[in-house]
Amino acid sequence: AQSVTQLGSHVSVSEGALVLLRCNYSSSVPPYLFWYVQYPNQGLQLLLKYTSAATLVKGINGFEAEFKKSETSFHLTKPSAHMSDAAEYFCAVGHRGSTLGRLYFGRGTQLTVWP
Amino acid sequence: DAMVIQNPRYQVTQFGKPVTLSCSQTLNHNVMYWYQQKSSQAPKLLFHYYDKDFNNEADTPDNFQSRRPNTSFCFLDIRSPGLGDAAMYLCATSRVLDGGSYNEQFFGPGTRLTVL
Numbered sequence: 001a002q003s004v005t006q007l008g009s010h011v012s013v014s015e016g017a018l019v020l021l022r023c024n025y026s027s028s029v030p031p032y033l034f035w036y037v038q039y040p041n042q043g044l045q046l047l048l049k050y051t052s053a054a055t056l057v058k059g060i061n062g063f064e065a066e067f068k069k070s071e072t073s074f075h076l077t078k079p080s081a082h083m084s085d086a087a088e089y090f091c092a093v094g095h096r097g098s099t100l101g102r103l104y105f106g107r108g109t110q111l112t113v114w115p
Numbered sequence: 116d117a118m119v120i121q122n123p124r125y126q127v128t129q130f131g132k133p134v135t136l137s138c139s140q141t142l143n144h145n146v147m148y149w150y151q152q153k154s155s156q157a158p159k160l161l162f163h164y165y166d167k168d169f170n171n172e173a174d175t176p177d178n179f180q181s182r183r184p185n186t187s188f189c190f191l192d193i194r195s196p197g198l199g200d201a202a203m204y205l206c207a208t209s210r211v212l213d214g215g216s217y218n219e220q221f222f223g224p225g226t227r228l229t230v231l
Contacts, residue, residue: 022137043205043223045222046221101209102163107156
């Protein structure tokens, strides 16, 4: 079975500060991992994905995430927060061999950026 | 640009009045998904189509139905909306190959449903 835990439903940072959003997963098979961002009244936009290549994945808008198998984690980071980063962030896990392409989402983390 | 389109973006209906939400895609993906997302919650998968094969989640109420007349279009029908059905409804697509793929899903902008 697959599941995702996002620690912290709300994270607040100052503009220019480090952003760290935590994601831990549970998967009985090698996972695929994703981070999506959602702005108010919008759909989900893919930030980055891990699909078994490099463990450090770079995405859009300066975000990156590192897959750590030993810790079953896929935390999202950005060195310097920008006001435009304020949004809801969802971590999701899928798995290879899933003929239905099913994803399991975490509950989301709301990121607030203070000026 | 290839994309996932949802219409309308905002839908208001009355309690018990049937409503249909529309999703279309230009990505030529074989799998289409419908999610329900309530405020400050993760998207909840309602059902999906793998080509023409319909896959219903076990906990999706019978009040929710779906149709996929062709590869490009998929509809969500709510037969008798209740107040608890007010939510954002997200459509997503994916290209799933034989033996599985990396499951990346592409989302539309969503339809926000209000039930009066």
